[in-house]
Amino acid sequence: MHAFRTHTCADLDKSNVGDTVRLSGWVHRVRDHGGILFIDLRDHYGVTQVLADPDSPVFADVEKVRSEWCIRIDGTVKARDPELVNPKIPTGEVEVFVRDIEVLGEAAELPLMVFGDQEYPEETRLRYRFLDLRREKLQRNMTLRSDVVASIRKRMWGADFREYQTPIITASSPEGARDFLVPSRLHPGKFYALPQAPQQFKQLIMVSGFDKYFQIAPCFRDEDPRADRSPTDFYQLDMEMSFVTQQDVFDTIQPVVQGIFEEFGGGRKVDTTWEQISYRDAAMWYGTDKPDLRNPIKMQDVSEHFRGSGFAIFAKLLEQDGTQIRAIPAPKGGSRKFCDRMNAFAQKEGLPGMGYIFWRETDGQMEAAGPLAKNIGPERTEAIRQQLDLGVGDAAFFLGGKPSAFETVAGKARTEIGNELGLTDTDRFAFAWIVDFPMYEKDEETGAIDFSHNPFSMPQGGLEALQGDPLEVLGYQYDLACNGYELISGAIRNHKLDIMYKAFELAGYGPEEVDKRFGGMVKAFRYGAPPHGGCAAGIDRIVMLLADEANIREVIMFPMNQRAEDLMMEAPSEPTNEQLRELRLRVIPAED
Numbered sequence: 001m002h003a004f005r006t007h008t009c010a011d012l013d014k015s016n017v018g019d020t021v022r023l024s025g026w027v028h029r030v031r032d033h034g035g036i037l038f039i040d041l042r043d044h045y046g047v048t049q050v051l052a053d054p055d056s057p058v059f060a061d062v063e064k065v066r067s068e069w070c071i072r073i074d075g076t077v078k079a080r081d082p083e084l085v086n087p088k089i090p091t092g093e094v095e096v097f098v099r100d101i102e103v104l105g106e107a108a109e110l111p112l113m114v115f116g117d118q119e120y121p122e123e124t125r126l127r128y129r130f131l132d133l134r135r136e137k138l139q140r141n142m143t144l145r146s147d148v149v150a151s152i153r154k155r156m157w158g159a160d161f162r163e164y165q166t167p168i169i170t171a172s173s174p175e176g177a178r179d180f181l182v183p184s185r186l187h188p189g190k191f192y193a194l195p196q197a198p199q200q201f202k203q204l205i206m207v208s209g210f211d212k213y214f215q216i217a218p219c220f221r222d223e224d225p226r227a228d229r230s231p232t233d234f235y236q237l238d239m240e241m242s243f244v245t246q247q248d249v250f251d252t253i254q255p256v257v258q259g260i261f262e263e264f265g266g267g268r269k270v271d272t273t274w275e276q277i278s279y280r281d282a283a284m285w286y287g288t289d290k291p292d293l294r295n296p297i298k299m300q301d302v303s304e305h306f307r308g309s310g311f312a313i314f315a316k317l318l319e320q321d322g323t324q325i326r327a328i329p330a331p332k333g334g335s336r337k338f339c340d341r342m343n344a345f346a347q348k349e350g351l352p353g354m355g356y357i358f359w360r361e362t363d364g365q366m367e368a369a370g371p372l373a374k375n376i377g378p379e380r381t382e383a384i385r386q387q388l389d390l391g392v393g394d395a396a397f398f399l400g401g402k403p404s405a406f407e408t409v410a411g412k413a414r415t416e417i418g419n420e421l422g423l424t425d426t427d428r429f430a431f432a433w434i435v436d437f438p439m440y441e442k443d444e445e446t447g448a449i450d451f452s453h454n455p456f457s458m459p460q461g462g463l464e465a466l467q468g469d470p471l472e473v474l475g476y477q478y479d480l481a482c483n484g485y486e487l488i489s490g491a492i493r494n495h496k497l498d499i500m501y502k503a504f505e506l507a508g509y510g511p512e513e514v515d516k517r518f519g520g521m522v523k524a525f526r527y528g529a530p531p532h533g534g535c536a537a538g539i540d541r542i543v544m545l546l547a548d549e550a551n552i553r554e555v556i557m558f559p560m561n562q563r564a565e566d567l568m569m570e571a572p573s574e575p576t577n578e579q580l581r582e583l584r585l586r587v588i589p590a591e592d
Contacts, residue, residue, distance in 0.1 A: 214237065
């Protein structure tokens with residue numbers, strides 16, 4: 001017999017009745033029913049009920065075990081009485097009578113219980129992550145993650161891609177976040193960087209003549225944490241292709257991502273038509289470049305209906321350049337109670353409130369109600385209703401000013417309205433490509449021009465497009481949004497040196513700076529670089545959506561906390577004086 005087990009805790013059924021078996025696992029819980037001890041024995045695969053009564057030769061030893069002790073038992077498989085069958089588990093028709101037991105590992109008093117659904121502070125869960133990971137939900141999430149990655153690899157190989165590994169210790173590269181720097185012992189005063197993404201390397205792979213590349217790549221970025229983003233590292237499906245257009249990339253990656261969601265989405269509907277929406281339209285309609293299309297609400301510009309109107313606040317706003325009044329339709333939201341609730345929501349978000357109009361029936365006639373309706377009059381109110389295609393029982397909310405100042409809140413309000421009114425189809429995965437991103441943005445304080453997205457993207461229109469206003473230049477850049485999250489980001493790359501130099505020049509980088517920062521790519525582009533493009537899909541976010549989790553730490557095996565600390569391994573930690581001397585570094589104490 002094997003030293004530890006003949007079966008897993010999910011293997012046994014009625015066909016094993018009478019067999020002598022050996023099981024190993026953790027004590028999930030212990031129950032004493034009138035002198036008979038029942039133990040739910042758990043391993044990675046499932047749970048088997050084992051029992052001992054005073055006739056068992058090891059009854060006294062079984063009495064000593066406690067939750068989360070790791071044990072091995074030998075015993076005889078017995079059929080459960082019909083009224084005691086547990087249909088919720090695969091082994092629910094049988095139990096094992098214990099004839100021998102060995103304690104493989106005792107457990108001290110537990111800081112958190114594995115059995116049950118108790119909530120514990122995140123600090124406790126992360127400090128004792130090895131215990132937290134024993135819980136059923138996290139076991140399920142990590143298994144899902146592993147299966148998703150395996151399926152991605154299989155699908156990419158099936159699409160004629162090959163997997164190549166790129167360096168983990170490399171040079172710094174601007175990817176929109178801070179680098180993690182690694183001091184060099186052999187080159188004092190110089191630093192490597194952990195890659196924010198394999199961006200330059202995958203482009204060099206294309207220049208090297210490899211037509212299709214992919215990698216499940218670790219990426220390292222020193223970022224402020226969010227619920228849907230790790231503050232230190234993450235994994236992405238990184239891919240690149242040569243001799244392709246933007247549409248070729250879309251057509252290649254859609255079957256992979258769509259197939260993953262169909263395979264692991266638990267029966268939820270997966271959209272097969274992926275709309276392409278310009279960045280400008282996404283901002284207008286949804287207030288974000290990662291819209292949740294399960295919510296049917298589209299915002300609209302209604303400025304003309306308020307220009308010169310009796311509502312002085314909006315009328316005066318529209319006299320300023322670059323201002324706009326935007327409406328958020330709210331089908332079925334036509335009650336003062338709901339409108340007041342949404343007004344309070346806007347105030348929590350830091351706005352004075354939202355104007356609103358709602359339509360009701362009075363004496364058999366449709367009537368517009370609310371402060372705005374009284375101020376702008378029935379003619380303008382009716383024009384707004386017709387533009388928004390609303391009727392009795394509906395409402396509309398209004399925000400005004402420069403879009404950059406209110407767009408984010410408007411997007412949140414749209415989401416809130418969709419959820420509150422039950423308009424959002426929660427049993428669905430809805431995808432959209434966001435395209436035509438602006439290449440550049442202006443710093444409001446300094447007026448400086450900088451890249452707004454990936455600096456290695458090809459500008460639409462090539463070199464000619466870079467001769468005019470930088471803020472009008474669009475890039476062959478694209479993101480894939482799903483249910484309000486960005487899943488994929490990518491671009492057709494800039495593979496021509498003259499365009500690359502000009503693009504960086506507009507962002508304030510001279511040729512010498514470009515050569516210094518991106519010397520490898522600059523050299524490579526002098527030797528016959530092919531047109532190429534690709535994208536990267538966030539593994540963590542994909543699994544988070546599939547697992548129906550709101551926090552990305554629920555799908556990462558050993559995550560950091562919100563302060564970028566590993567509480568279990570106690571990182572970051574202070575280096576020893578010997579380490580600092582070897583690296584010729586000195587730590588400057590933090591200022592109080």
